Amino acid sequence: MVSAITKGIRVSVETTYQQDFSNPKQHHYVFTYKVSIENKSNYTVQLLMRRWEIFDAGESRKIVEGDGVVGQQPILEPGEFHTYVSSCNLRSGIGKMRGSFTLEKLMDGKLLEIVIPEFQLISTFFQN
16 A cells, blocks of 8 residues: 655555456456545545546556546545545556545635555566
C-alpha cells in the first residue's frame, strides 16, 4: 500500500492483480485498486474530479480524467473517509499509475489539488 497526505487529505492505494480475469497469452492483464481518501483536515471537502496517468510498459502514457470517482462525488467531513475500488487493464502486465483529485473546500469554494501517490501494477506472471 502507498499513501500520501496533501493539504490534510490522505490518499492510500492498494492494488491486486486479478489472475482469474487476465489472459497473458492475449496480452490482457487486469488489476484492481482500492483507494481510500481520508479527511484529516479541519474543513469539509467534496471530491469533484479525478485525473489518472496510466503507464503500461508495452504502450505509452494514457490520461484518464472525469467527474468524481465511480459515479460519486463524496462529501467528507473532518475525520471521515471514502473508499472505492476500480480497475485497470494493461497489455504488458507491468505498469504504474499516479494522479490527482480535485476537491472543493465547502466553506469557501477553494479548489484543492490532492496527490494520488504513484503505485505499481505488476502481474504475478512476472513476479518470482
